[in-house]
Amino acid sequence: MDNILKDISVYLIGMMGAGKTTVGHLLAQELGYSRFFDTDTLIEQLAQGQTINEIFATAGEEAFRELETQVLAELCTYKRTVVSTGGGIVLRQKNWSYLQHGLVIWLDVPVELLIKRLQEDNSRPLLKDTDPEKKLQMLLEQRQPLYSQADLRITVQPQETPEQITKRILAEIPLVLKPPVVPPSDFN
Ligand SMILES: Nc1ncnc2c1ncn2[C@@H]1O[C@H](COP(=O)(O)OP(=O)(O)O)[C@@H](O)[C@H]1O
Numbered sequence: 001m002d003n004i005l006k007d008i009s010v011y012l013i014g015m016m017g018a019g020k021t022t023v024g025h026l027l028a029q030e031l032g033y034s035r036f037f038d039t040d041t042l043i044e045q046l047a048q049g050q051t052i053n054e055i056f057a058t059a060g061e062e063a064f065r066e067l068e069t070q071v072l073a074e075l076c077t078y079k080r081t082v083v084s085t086g087g088g089i090v091l092r093q094k095n096w097s098y099l100q101h102g103l104v105i106w107l108d109v110p111v112e113l114l115i116k117r118l119q120e121d122n123s124r125p126l127l128k129d130t131d132p133e134k135k136l137q138m139l140l141e142q143r144q145p146l147y148s149q150a151d152l153r154i155t156v157q158p159q160e161t162p163e164q165i166t167k168r169i170l171a172e173i174p175l176v177l178k179p180p181v182v183p184p185s186d187f188n
């Protein structure tokens with residue numbers, strides 16, 4: 001896989017709860033990439049240890065998005081790295097110019113499954129809503145056309161484990177990589 005990817009980095013995108021953070025770790029291991037980063041973790045470090053919830057509450061979503069862009073701009077200079085992004089990273093056009101430094105993979109998970117996974121989770125400020133399922137559905141509708149710009153879409157099945165998803169990503173990566181340009185032998 002190392003050779004096929006030619007050291008390029010991988011960016012995981014998709015909705016909150018899609019498993020980007022969970023799968024990203026495993027994918028880095030399987031690719032033999034020593035670097036794994038989660039943009040949310042880096043944002044929290046940049047904000048002097050404030051949680052994502054605290055950043056949203058004190059500085060607001062726009063300030064969070066600024067930090068997100070700042071973090072991504074740095075990460076995109078790295079090769080041989082897996083980056084798990086936050087679900088809203090696709091919203092800014094500028095972020096796409098950074099994401100496109102690597103292979104962009106969309107973990108596509110049905111809303112019913114996202115809701116199950118995030119039921120007990122209070123770490124997503126955008127889901128502090130009277131109807132989190134409706135909110136997720138609305139966000140997905142807004143973002144679906146953006147996620148669709150990924151190089152590879154992985155439609156996750158309800159029972160699929162993070163390990164199985166990682167294996168499937170590894171199997172599907174070669175299908176979306178452009179073959180290297182080999183000049184004809186008499187080319188000079
Ligand atoms: N394939 C999976 N099957 C079951 N639970 C999962 C799977 N992937 C992730 N989870 C769980 O769902 C929650 C959200 O996962 P996470 O990796 O944080 O998603 P994201 O980073 O996309 O928001 C976590 O509790 C995680 O353990």
Ligand SMILES: O=C(O)C1=C[C@@H](OP(=O)(O)O)[C@@H](O)[C@H](O)C1
Nearest residue numbers: 015016017040086087088124125
């Ligand atoms: O979808 C979003 O806008 C967000 C997703 C979160 O990351 P995960 O996708 O890892 O949950 C986090 O960046 C923040 O709460 C905003």
Ligand SMILES: [Mg+2]
Nearest residue numbers: 020021084085
């Ligand atoms: Mg995450």
